Amino acid sequence: MANGPVVNEMAATLPWRDRVEVFAVGPGGKIYGGRWDNDKSFALPGGGMESGETPLTAALRELSEETGISAVRPKLLMSKPVLHPWSDRHREKTKRNFAGTRTYFVKARVSGDPANMPLDYWGATDKRYYSPEEALGVMLANTNYLAPSVAEARLSILNRLVAASKKRNQQSGAVSEKL
Numbered sequence: 001m002a003n004g005p006v007v008n009e010m011a012a013t014l015p016w017r018d019r020v021e022v023f024a025v026g027p028g029g030k031i032y033g034g035r036w037d038n039d040k041s042f043a044l045p046g047g048g049m050e051s052g053e054t055p056l057t058a059a060l061r062e063l064s065e066e067t068g069i070s071a072v073r074p075k076l077l078m079s080k081p082v083l084h085p086w087s088d089r090h091r092e093k094t095k096r097n098f099a100g101t102r103t104y105f106v107k108a109r110v111s112g113d114p115a116n117m118p119l120d121y122w123g124a125t126d127k128r129y130y131s132p133e134e135a136l137g138v139m140l141a142n143t144n145y146l147a148p149s150v151a152e153a154r155l156s157i158l159n160r161l162v163a164a165s166k167k168r169n170q171q172s173g174a175v176s177e178k179l
Helices: 055-067 088-094 132-141 148-178
Strands: 016-025 031-036 046-048 071-076 082-085 100-110 124-130
Touching: 016 055, 016 071, 016 148, 031 132, 046 055, 055 071, 055 100, 082 148, 100 148, 124 132, 132 148
Parallel strands: 016 100
Antiparallel strands: 016 031, 016 046, 031 124, 071 100, 082 100
């Protein structure tokens, strides 16, 4: 359900809130993240895109603002953004008049240690580098996701990263055995 239906006819005329989530890949292929305060799923740094920004520039900006981490070589991980329609109740609660969120997923390589600077609020705990397997474990520990279509996409990407990690480990094990 990567591109779910619009909630109602009125929402069809509203703009979407464009946002990014960043898979910041650091030392040893680990991903910087945490646990969302609300649904306890794996949290990635990210947020809303500013007017005129591309998903790639927004990803680098959000990563820096929320974590102080610099990154390079941003790359879109999905060809299309993931839609998460908002209910009328959610629009009333947040006092924001959007059809929902349109999330872009970006992968970038960490290029330095976190800067010592004031950071934006990021509603997550247990922030650190996770192996792809650990991050997937956090996602699977609680499947009552606040934004199911976004969580499904995050899960899909994590599964791909776990498979790539296993392949790298098998290849490095084969090289070690030859030595």
